[in-house]
Amino acid sequence: MHAPKRVVIRNHTSEANLFARRAFITLLGVIFILLILFNNIYELEISSYEKYQTRSNSNRIKLLPVAPNRGLIYDRNGVLLAENKPIYSLEVIPEQVDDLEKTVKEVSQLLEISDEKQAKLFKSLRSKRRFKPLELISRLSDQQVALFSVNQHKYPGVFIDARLKRYYPFADLTTHSLGYVARINRRDAIKLEEQGKEENYAATRNIGKLGLEKFYQDILHGTIGNQEVEINNQGRIIRTLNFTPPVPGKDLTLTLDIELQMIAKRALSGKRGAIVAIDPRDGGVLAMYSNPSFDGNLFVHGISSKNYKKLLSSYDRPLVNRTVQGYPPASTIKPLLALTGLEEELITPEEEMYDPGFYQLPGIETKRRDWKKWGHGRVNLSKSLEQSCNVYYYRLSYKLGITRIARMMEKFGFGEYTGLDIYEENRAIMPSIEWKQARYNQPWYGGETLSVGIGQSYWTVTPVQLAQAMSILVNQGQIKVPHLLKATTETSLTSTEGEEPKRVVTSLEMPIDEKPPIQLKNNKNWEIVLDGMHNTVQKEGATGYNAFKGSKYDAAGKTGSAQTANIAQDEKYDAETTQENQRDNAMFVAFAPYENPEIVVAVAIENVAKGGGATNAAPVARQIMDQYFGNRVIVSKNKHPHHKEIYGEQYLDDNKDKKSGNN
Amino acid sequence: MRSTGYDQQKQRSIWYRLNIDVPLLIGILCLLTLGLCVVYSAGGQSSEMAIRHAKRIGIALVVMFLVAQIPPLIYRKWAVPAFIVGILLLIAVLLFGHVGKGAQRWIDLGFTMFQPSEIMKLIVPIMIAWYVSQFNLPTKIVHILAAFILVLIPTLLIARQPDLGTSLLIASSGIFVIFLAGASWKLIGTCGVLGSAFAPILWLFLMKDYQKQRVLTFLNPEQDPLGSGYHIIQSKIAIGSGGLQGKGWLQGTQSQLEFLPERHTDFIFAVFSEEFGLIGVTLLLLVYLFIVMRGLWIAISAEHAFTKLLAGSLTLTFFVYVFVNIGMVSGLLPVVGVPLPLVSYGGTSMVTLMAGFGILMAISTHRRFIA
CATH class of the missing domain: 3.90.1310.10 (Penicillin-binding protein 2a (Domain 2))
Structure with a gap:
């Protein structure tokens, strides 16, 4: 209450000194803190510069x-x-x-x-x-x-x-x-x-x-x-x-030829089936068509479920690629079986047998019928092919046994991927004792060998396999892997210093892919079998004759008709009264020209109304080949002995025959 | 020699008559110009924002000039009433203040929004300087305690708003007075120990969740890089990627492409260091150092304890702004809403700061009238 005058004793100088000291201390503090700040910024901007530079860039730069x-x-x-x-x-x-x-x-x-x-x-x-x-x-x-x-x-x-x-x-x-x-x-x-x-x-x-x-x-x-x-x-x-x-x-x-594809589609219109054409010289697939097909463009845009259901539920199953789907090969593989027989020296080309119209295994009642009720009479190898005599092959397959057949057929690629450049390929089935054991855990029965002998039973082949096997045959054992890709083309821009970048087109032809060839003990056997196929198409009255009558090239081939239904042994098969899906499949394989073949065709048609491979499948192959050869003049050096037609200019000198072919 | 000295005296006297401290003015103008440039860059090169900023600079300069004309001893007379009114206003803010951005800081005056805590930035150092300067220096413990309480009242009121940045600045402005008045080192040591003991209490009872989150984020910003850590990470990237020379004015990708948040206000330092690099930062720090040195020189040269303490406190509080802002933006301190003084965009704090500089100039030029 009574203290106000104490202020008088103030020592201003010492107070000023005290303040100056404190001010100086704070200044030191300020400088110290500024150094801390500086040091921190230095850390960021200099020591960690790269790190933050990168992070700044990754903030703002996007690829x-x-x-x-x-x-x-x-x-x-x-x-x-x-x-x-x-x-x-x-x-x-x-x-x-x-x-x-x-x-x-x-x-x-x-x-x-x-x-x-x-x-x-x-x-x-x-x-x-x-x-x-x-x-x-x-x-x-x-x-x-x-x-x-x-x-x-x-x-x-x-x-x-x-x-x-x-x-x-x-x-x-x-x-x-x-x-x-x-x-x-x-x-x-x-x-x-x-x-x-x-x-x-x-x-x-x-x-x-x-x-x-x-x-x-x-x-x-x-x-x-x-x-x-x-x-x-x-x-x-x-x-x-x-x-x-x-x-x-x-x-x-x-290697595909779109015009052949068109012909294939036309030839198969209204039928379920497949066509495969291969150039045996390099394995290039010339045509590959499965009917009915579907429009791939639908899937590019994302197919509607309605359309997809329609494709899935269609009776004709258009989604199935029949060119790589297994079919019973039927008689089309008879030439290969004949070759096996020759190779195993169980038959000779001249040897004849009598065909009464059926075959019985020794000691067994069941009769295996030929397709011709009254039989073919006396049959040698060539005639067995020309007439597709079943009894000849029942006998042959019985002699061969399933194992020898299977081993040889496997060499021709049956039961295995051919190596075609799509993933959808099917192995199909080449039956054998081991296969049946593995698949059904059952022993092999002798009767099944007879069915295999005419290309039935469990045996299935894809049209691609069939065409490939034929092309191995016409190449006399040379195996050229079938393929669709002929060449790749790359367009690139090359830039040399100081020059405008140039467009460079590099084309790369695919090399021919070969597998080790099939070696026969006697190379003459190839020709014997091929000759049989030649006769099948060229000899009047043979199964393939009608289809190729009048062609301007020298074709050879083999027909086949596969039963799809089990028919009791004495029952008569009549296509018209049989259910559609149980009717026979028609098959045909062919190649042309006979000398220096350029094209092998395999045809499979499902459930044909009437007749077999000769009347249904062979004309299809003919259309393909007609398109393939067009107006070309094919010259054969040797005239077929039974042949009535003339192929192009038959009697030209050797030095002119080079103008044929596109090789 | 004499005549030169006389001329200088004469020259200086022109500014003296205007109550302007030239070195201080130069330092301030450096920062204001720089601020204008960086705000233009940070605002996406919008001249609209730059013009608004320039206008505020103009207003702030006028305020500074006007304040400089007031003889400093007048503040001593008005210290107590002003302090009491200030405290009442702070209470009023808490009771019926306007809520904005999650804090209650404003009073709606009808024609404008008014932030009492800003005024307190000046009133508190005046009040404490007045109080301490009544007694002999060094101050006795009793008076120091009383002064502490005087500081604590507005600090806690502002912390309640909550406005951690401002309460920090106000507390430090009072504490600087006490320190400069010669509080014994023993006492300072004791306070340091007590302060660290107080920290857990602060954490548990006084800090709001968002403030705690800021501290946690500060300790480990990468923990939540897209959430609470985003600010500080992007800020460090901006600074770090500036390098020695910086990316160049208007070339900072972090700021121009808007990766950096709050780039024209609290985080403007990041924009500056991204575009001007370590060289720019060094120069900026030197300008701040220069201003602080000049302020302290004015304080030492002041003739009365009150003006000495006031000038010292204002100068050092200014430096606290610098330290807290740069420390925060460069990841050294937790995120506290303190602008970079005289550079950041934003009117209120600039006007307060410039008013503070006006007081400093008054102290510098009104010396001869004291005594």
Whole structure:
């Protein structure tokens, strides 16, 4: 209360000194703290510069993958079989549109876009950034594209986007060989990841699902490119920093001839069956058609479940690739059995036997009937082929036994993949004692060997296997693996210093893939059997004669008719009264010209109405060969002894015969 | 020699008459100009924002000039009433304040929003300087305790808003007065020990969840890089990627591409160091050091204990801004909402700071009238 005057005793100098000292101490503190701050910034900007530089760049730089264009596919004559067609979609960038609702409504009215699609756009609007394009409608028709293009100026922020999509101009004609591409699904994605390819597929939408598209997926795909862009924190692209163009996939040239495919389709129209034509000189598949087929383009766009169900439930099973599906070969393999018999020295070409119209195993009652009720009479090897005498082969197969047959047939590729370049190939079945034991855990019965002798029982072969076996036969044991790919073509840009990049087209022919040949003890046996097949087509009254009457080339072949139903031993088979799906299959194999063969054809037709291979399948093979040879003049040096026709200019000098063929 | 000295004296006297401390003004103008440039860059090169910032700079300069005209001893007279009014306003804020950004800091005056805690940044050092300067230096323990309580009242009121940054600045402004007044080292040591004992209590009872989260994030920002750690990570990336020379003005990718949040306000230092690099940062720190040195020089040269303490406190509080902001942006301190003084975009704190500099200038130029 009474203290106010104490202030008088203040010592101003000492107070000032005290303050100055404290101020100096704080200044030291300030400098110390500034050094700490400086040191910290130095750590960040100098010591860890690279780390933060990288992190700053990874913040702002994004690599946008750019999908490579898929390689095209051509037939052997350069006809485009698989192309990349632009498809157009209508996109809207909400940010750039003043009144989105109004614009969408107007555009939809103009292009007749359904309300659902509009609703879908507005729905996706919520989850997407406003500067990212939204798809209003995918797959615009040409008309819609034209209509919108004219009116585009009225709708800023709405534009047409083009993408490439796989298109197969020949549709169902090529589906069973080319296959198709479709959207990469979860399973594909997992597989790509396992193979370490996911990076290369970052921008790819479709992948080969079937046929060559699947088999050569890697070659067709190409290498991904990159667009390096700068983005902001919203992910908006500010500018492009760098661009690495993708390397397009290689183009494929096939051995297929699309014109032969067309003929094959026509020849099989209304039937279920398959045609395979191979060039025996290199194994190139000239034609490969399974009827009925389906349009692979349906799958590229994502097939509707309705359409898919239709394909699945169709009685004719169009999804099945019959060229690689097993059929009983029936009599078409008789030449190979004859060859086996000759090789094992159980028969000779001259040796004759009597065919009473049936065959009985020694000591067994059951009669095996020939297709000709009253028999063929006296039959030698050639006649057994010409007339397709079953009894001759019952006897032969009985003598051979299943094991010797199986071992020889396996050499011809039955029961095994031929190595054709699609994944859908079937092994089919070459029965043997071991096979039956493994498959059914049952012993082999002698009677089954007789059925095998006429190409039935468990024995199935695919048309590709059959054509391949025939081509081994005509090549006298040389095995050339059948293939569809003829050459790959690569277009690349090479850039040398200081010069404009040049387009370089590199074509690479596929080498002929050979397997170790079949060695016979006596090479003459080849000719004996081939001669038999020649007679089968050229000799009047032989099974293949009618079909090839009047052809301008020298063909050889063998017919076959396979029972699909079990017919009791004395029951008469009558196609017209038998259920459709139990009728016989017609088979035919052929090659031409007889000298220096260029084409081997295998035909299989299911459940034919009347007759067998001779009347149903052989004319189909004839059509293929007629197309193949066209107007070409085929010259044979040796006239067939029984032949009445003349093939082209028959009596030319040796030095002129080179003008035939395209080799 | 004489005449030169006389001329200088004469020259200086022009600024003297205007009550302007030239070295301080130069330092301040350096920072303001720099701030304008960086705000322009950080605002996405929007001239609109830059113009608004320039206007605020103008207003702040006028405020500084006007405050500089007031003789400092007037503050001593008005210290107690101002402090009482300030405390009442802070209580009013807590009772009927306007809520914005999760904190209650504003009073709606009808025509403008008013933030009483800003004013307290000036009133508290004035009050404590007034209180301490009544007694002989060094201050006795009893008075120190009383001064502490005077500091604590507004600090806690502001911390309740909650506004950790401002309460920190206000507490330090008072504590600097006590320190400069010569509190014994023994006492300072004891307080340090008590302070660290107080920390768990602060953590458990006083800090809000979001403040705790900030501390946790500070200790390990990478734990939640897209959430609470995002600010500090992006800020460190911005600073670190600046390197020695920086990416160049308007070239900072972290700021221009908007990866850096709050880039024109609290995190403007990150923008600056990204674009100007370590060289720029060093220069900036030197400018701050220069201003602090000048402020302390003014304090030492002041003739009265009150003005000495006030000038010292204002200068050091200014430096606390610098330290807390840069420390926070570079990951040295937890995120506390303190702007980079005289550089960050934002009107209120700049005006307060410039008013503080006005007081400093008044102290520097009104010397001869004291005595």
